[in-house]
Structure formats: structure tokens, C-alpha cells
Amino acid sequence: MKTFLIALLLACVPAVRAEILVIGHVKNDIENLTAKQVQDIYLGRGRVLPNGKFALPIDQPSPLRAEFYEKLTGRPVEQINAYWARIMFTGQASPPQQLPSDDAVMQTVRENEGAIGYINKTSVDKTVRILLELD
């Protein structure tokens, strides 16, 4: 009952949702990416960045993952998973690799010129380039 009341209370408060940043390597020569470009890369429809490099998209665990896809595509994460189930189990493409945290994503993005990741806005620093802001 107590949990229920807390849940109800939280539901009434305007959700404080983190802003999410899509980030890339500092030297990747890309000013920014459109939501459509990020979508194509994260849904396996395109594998090449505007600079000609192979994209290495990186996922994170939910709840950040669920929020990222909902902001990016307007669809619940279950639908994204169902989409990927169709794509990967028919041998067409593999979903992005998952890393456990903002730090791990930042680290990989620093090391790979083709890497694309998403992180909480609060985690960003000058070592990566911001490509798209989702809120």
C-alpha cells in the first residue's frame, strides 16, 4: 500500500527526466547529427557516419536505454526490442553493443573515432563531442 501511494505521488509530480546527450569522438569532424541519422544508426539501417567512418553505436542498460529510445523514436522500448528480435533472428544485423555506464561509454567514445554513445547530460565533459541533445 505504501509503495502504491509513493508510486501514485510520483505519477502526479511532473517527471524529472534526465536530458540525454548523443556523443562522439572529439576528432570525428561531425558538427552534429540529426535525430533521423542517429535513429538510422541505432536501428541498424545505416552503418556509416557522415564522415565516411564505420559507426560503432553503443547502448546502455535500461532505464536510460528505454528513455533514450522513447525520446529518439517516440516508441516504447518493448517495441524497439521486438524490432531487433525480428532483425537479428533473421540474420540481417546485430543490435548495438551494450556498456554498463556513462563512464564506460565515454571511455569507448574517447578511444574510437567511429563510436557513438548516449549519456546523461550531467556526465558530459570536454573529452567528447556532443552530436545531439534529446529532451
Add this chain to the structure above:
Amino acid sequence: MNINYSVIAVSLFMAGATAFAEESKPALSLKGFGTLGASGMDNDSLKFRRDIKQGRGVDSGWGIDTDSRLGLQVDADFGNAWHATVQWVARNYTGDFVEQNLDWAFLRWRPRDDLDIRAGRMGFDVFMLSEYRDVGYAYPWIRPPHEFYAGLPVYHFDGMDIAQKFAVGEGQLTVKVFGGYSFNQVPIGLSDQADQSYTLAGVKLAYEQGNWNARIGYNYSLNNLELSTLHPLMNALNDPALGAVWPDASTLAGKMSSKDKAVHFSSIGLTYDDGQWLAQAEGSYIHSELDVYRSVASGYLSLGRRVGKVTLYTLLGISETLNDRTNVSTPLAPVPALLELRNAADLALNSNGVDQKSVSLGLRWDVIENVDLKTQWSHYWLGNNGSALWLRPATGAAADSVNVWSVGMDFIF
């Protein structure tokens, strides 16, 4: 024999892939999917099955074989251009448990971002869902629409495909051509099984834009084998001694023949999904040159609505055999042995019709990420000589109106 060749080919291919792998450190991953499902119906005069490759069905005593399955997939990337996939699915189907359940084992070359060339064993891409019929998590229903998919025993083929993507308007057009050879073991009646082999070729155009998906496809399948279970009957009808007392006998044997006769699959499909509303419809016409497998037209329409984690859906399906019955003449000499032969010929040629309509209601509940629970009620109307998609007793009348209930859990990992 066919089985051995396939297994050897796959083993060689995997050995090659592994050798290649050792040179360039591939990225390997293991994934899987599964369904735990139970279903039952309100009638015992026939048995419900998911498709005609299943030799077991359920009646009023519930069972878990219809929909339960577990698929495992290993993917390996060798650099940016080469990829290998092997997928095997544990399911209670007719045929060799290892070989017949191996649905994917291919090597893919992607020389450009928009071009895929694959060789090996691949899913049979003839209708919208035919390549991922086993992956319940990927669609809203408890199983693919029965009228459309139950008549398709072919899950995979060995050969090659080439897919090219084009940017067209705001969306993406995929053109795929494929060809190869398919070996299948199918149940005959309640206790027997037979080998089938096809040489096949097909083409698919798929267009994806925003909330819309459209698909149009054609496939040509040429039969390479006679149905082994019909051999004794065909031999008996072909006996030259019969000519005098039953002139039609050898003609009937010819009609029973499958070898070198083709089946043509044409289909069109459209889906819409905006996150809240979903709609999907497909129509097909299967033109068959065989008399033991009749030409059939099928279609379905499904509408669904998502509310939070729950999707409510309805599904209407229809499948109708189009050709007339084969007229089986009576022997001039009405000897019991000949009449028995005549009845067997009549049964072989005229008991394979599909005349089926259904309405279903169901829901999918996405309980946690990567796991859903589903339940579905379906009501089927079956016409006279119209239950070929079901398992029927050799004699006796079957019901013409039945209910099937199902519950299931799908997961991916």
C-alpha cells in the same frame, strides 16, 4: 542422403568460418529466443496444430508442443564486411531433430553498406513473417495467423541470396533475390512421415517508411520427389493389368504424382504501427500444379491497440482452396479390391482441401523488458473437406466449428 549432405556442408562452412575467425579475432555473440505456450480446444474430432510440419496436435486435452520452442543463435563478425550466423531451434516437429531444426547457417559478405550477399542455409522469405515464425517476441499474436502460415511446411533452404537497399523518398526499398534447394520432412496423417525436396527461387520487394511497411513477393518451388507414402498406391494404379477393368487408373496415378510439378507463391502485405495503433494485412495466392496439394488463396487482417504495456488485438483470417475436386471414376468391374483402391485414390486426391475462416481476440502484456505474456482465443469455421491444416482421424466426420484457447510466454536474451 540429403540430410548428410546438408550437415556436411554446414560443418565445412563452420570449419571454414572458424579457421577464418582465428586469423582475425571475430566478435562472437550468443543470443536466443523462446516461447513456453500451452493450448487446447473444445473438440476431440480433430487436432489443432500450428502448421503442417507438426505431426502432433492438441485437442481438449491441452498440450505444450504447439507453440513451445527454444532458439539459440551464434553470430560472428569478421571485420566490417564478413559475418556468420548459425541458428538452431528446439521444437517438436516432424523430421530429423538436428538437421530439420537448423534454420540458419550462413556466411554474409557486405561489400557496401547497402548490399548483402549471403550463402548457406537461410530462412524461407516467402511471406512477411515466414523467416521469423518461431520468434514470438517479435509479433503481437500467440502464433502467426493460422490461415496464412499453417500451410507452409518449409522453414529454410540451402542456397544464396542477394539483397540491395535503395533510398526511395523518405524510406528504404529492399530488393532481394534468392535461390536454392530445400529438403523437408513432413508428417503424413497421424503416424507417417515423408520427404519433400524443392528447387526454389524467389524475389522480394520491401519498402519501409516511418510507420509503414509494405512487402510484395513471388517464389517458385519445383518438386523434386514423389511423396513416398503414395508410392504403393501409384504403383498399384500403374499396373498394366488394371487397364482393361479401369482405364482411368494410370491417369489417376499421374495426378497423384508430385515430381517435376511446381508451386508458385505470390503475396502482398502491408503493416502500420505508430506505437499506439497497429494494423497488418497480407494476401496470397498459391498456384499449385499438384493435385495432392491444391491451389489456395489466403488472407488475414489484424488490428491492435497498445495501452501502456498491454496490446489488445483482433485477427480475422481466411483460406480457401480454389480448384475443383478431382473426379475419380469407378472401375468397370466393381470388385471389392478395386473399389478399395478407388477409395484410396479418392482420399489421396480429394481430402486435402482448405476451407477455413477464423476470428481471434488476444492480448500481449510486456511484463518486463524482453519478456511478454500472451493469451488468445480463436474460433475456427471449417468447411466440408476444408481441414487440411489440422490433424484428422483417417475416418469419421470432423467438427466444422471449434474454439482454440492459448496462453504463452515469449522471451529473448
